[in-house]
Structure formats: structure tokens, C-alpha cells
Amino acid sequence: MAKDLTTATVKNAKARPAKSNPSGPLVRTEIPDGKCRGLFLVVQVNGAKSWALRYRFDGKPKKLTIGPVLDGREVSVADLPLGEPHTLAEARVAADRARLEVAHGRDPTANAVVTERARMTVADAADRYLAFRRAEKRNRTVGETERQFNSDILPVIGQRPVADITDDEAREPVKRATAKGSPKMANRLHATLSKFFKWCAAKDQKFIAESPYSGFDKPHDETSRDRVLSWDELAAVWRASAELGDAFGPIVRLLILTGQRRSEVAGIREGELDRARRLWTIPPERAKNGKRSIVPLTGPALAEIDAVTRRIGTLGLLFTRTGKTPVSGFTKAKDRLDEAAGLGEAWRLHDLRRTFSTGLEVLGVPLQVAEALLNHTAGSKAGVAGVYARHEYMEEKRHAMTAWGRFVMDVVNDDSARDAFSRLEDTRPVRAAIHGDADGWEQCAAALRGGEDGWRDYLHPPVEVAA
Structure with missing residues (x-):
């Protein structure tokens, strides 16, 4: 049962996460008033507050916007027009007056349309616009x-x-x-x-006669980014990440190892991890395309996660200062990373994701598996194919992540192996070994570390001549 609102609770009310996702982001929140049937305090994510009455008319649910919240007034005004700021007491009077209209067979919104639209704020209109957008298929x-x-x-x-x-x-x-x-x-x-x-x-709303934002050109030209870090640059970034401390350093290394988006990595929660099966499940509400993504975790990736011991709060966030939100301040962290890495060409953290994708291609990972790891719905899963092809490529993804983890740890981060790999005209032997068993890969990695002679012996093992 709803509790009676008080002046104090109205003043201190804040937006909350959705009931269906209590650990998720804040959403527009409606708080019912137990003392006045149908009256709600509406709290926007940005803190703006207003009053609304929900009721039924002709068997249909209706909503009447009363006006913004006013914290206090020396003398209550009993007959404020809709759209004006209302105190709690004044909102209750307005709600009672509107319900009386309903009882007499009159829809209170019919007489309120002109006044309400004339006084509607951008925040009020945005609230309705977002509800309209959410209802779209x-x-x-x-x-x-x-x-x-x-x-x-x-x-x-x-x-x-x-x-x-x-x-x-x-x-x-x-x-x-x-x-x-x-x-x-x-x-x-x-x-x-x-x-x-x-x-x-638009004629269905007519909150305004015409748009004040019309006839404006797109402010900036955009070109698609194609920056991919070289293996030398990737090694420099990996090593420089050690200068970023216990939060941003692991985030950068996980960006390299998993290829996921910055917001997804920074917002990892304990509940998303299945260590026994070595899986990280990114829920739909945290994925850019709104689709759940299951990311296999390699040993190096799990090591980075397990090294983070400072977990505070009840949300289970791995990277946080407050316990309530993921870490922020990436601009300053990136500046420090740039200074330590010393790359000659400008780059962004998102370029690590493109480098990951390119690396999978270099290692011969099929396109559809790479897209599944990146949680892309374009390309091979676009259109009708995406409707009927529901295979998640779990084993293939795990296989690809193992190969990429080996490449990062044993080739990119070893100067001799990286140099040898960069000089190879034919990388097929490396691709064959990196997708094979651990012993076979270790022999290949050792050969790369051994330079030209080591690689020649790996490709053409010396023949022992019987005595």
C-alpha cells in the first residue's frame, strides 16, 4: 500500500532503478501518494519533479499533468491553473478537483489541453517523447x-x-x-x-506550432574511423597500462583481451561472471544493441578480473569508487596512458576494439564468429538470416578467444616473437598452431622467440642421422 507523501519525502525524492532491474541505471520514477488516490510524484533522472494524476475515463487509462513541484509557499492557492508549480497540498486539491470532473462524466484533460500545452516544459515533452519511442517496435x-x-x-x-x-x-x-x-x-x-x-x-501532439529546430544542417562532417594499432603499438599500450593503477589499468588490458566496449568493461558486475564456466554475460540493458552477449574469458582475462580486490557497495561493480556507479575520468586516464605509451599517431580506446577485430581476421577466425564476439547484428546476421540463424557460436567463440589470448600474451607482448611474426611472409603455420593444443602452440611460440634460426628449425626440424 502506498505511503502518504509528506513535504520532506517530496523534497528528498530521487529517481530509482526500474523494479525489473534493481541494479540497473536510474529511470523516470512515479511515486504514488497514499493520501490522494491517483496522484503521483514524477521524478526525472535529472532530478526534475512534477505532479500527475492517473485515472480512467470511458474505460481507458488517462493521465493529467498537474504541474511542476513547488517546495513551499506561505499561503496555499486552492485553484491554481494546471501547469503552474504546485505544492503537495495544492497538487492534492487539483487532483481532487479533477476526479470530481470525472465523477460528473467530464474528462479533465479536455479543458486542460490548451493550458497544459502552453505551459509544458521541454522536460515534460521529452518524457512523452521517450515513452512514444519506447513503444516503437x-x-x-x-x-x-x-x-x-x-x-x-x-x-x-x-x-x-x-x-x-x-x-x-x-x-x-x-x-x-x-x-x-x-x-x-x-x-x-x-x-x-x-x-x-x-x-x-506533429498534428498528434501540437505542443508547438512549428519546430524551432528546422533548416539546420548537420554541424560536422564525419569520416569513418579506420585506426588499427600495429602490434608494436598494442604492446606499448599494454605495458603503459601498468602506470594507470588498479582500476584503469585492468580496464585497458580487458579491452585488449576481450574486444568489448569501454562502457561494458568498466561496468562489469560480479553477478555477470561465471568463473566455473569462464563466461561473462553482458545483459541486454548494458549492451549497445540491447542484445545479451556471452563472452568467453581466457586465463589472462580472468587473471585481470580476479586481481581487482577492491569491491565496495551492493551492486557488485568491479571498477568503482563509490559502489554505485562505474569509474569515470577516462579522459585523464587516457592522457596518462598516451604519455606512458608514446604512440606517434593519435588513437582512441575504441580503436582497441577495431584492433581486436583485425587481429581475429589475421588469425583466420571466421567473420560470423568475430561478429558474434563483437555482438554485432550486421553482416552475416543481418536481415532474414538474423531472424532464423540463432546459433551463438559458443564453442567457436571460446576457440577464437583462446587463440587471441595466446597471440596477445605470447606474441604481441614478447619483443622477439612480435618482431619475428611481423617479418613472416607466410603466417599459416602460426595460425595452425595457435588454434591447436597448448603443447603445439608453445613449440610455435618458442620458435618465434628463437628468431630466424628458431623458426627455420620449427618449419624444417633437423633430421637425426643414425650413427
């Missing part, structure tokens, strides 16, 4: 859209009435992203704001 980007609103859009223009937003205000989040040196994010915000304001002006 096959929508894999709503999570990123919500993140953009919470981190880049609502903090800038969230409390402004959507009907009053000017062209310059609509573009402000994009300008700020550009000023921060994030042209790619500026382009993403440009696309999100364009779609959002167009939706607000």
Missing part, C-alpha cells in the same frame, strides 16, 4: 536517446516551456558539444533535437 536506440536528454539536453533547456524555445536555445546543446571538442556527439544531438521538435509539432 524494433527501437534499439531509445536508451542512447534518453541518455542524451538526461546528460546534454535537459540540463540546458529542460525547464523552459517548449512553446517558448527559440532557434538559438534549441541549438544550445549542440553548440556546447561542439565547444567541448565533441563533433560526433554534436551530430548525434543535432539528429535527436531535430526529431524531437518535429515530433512536438
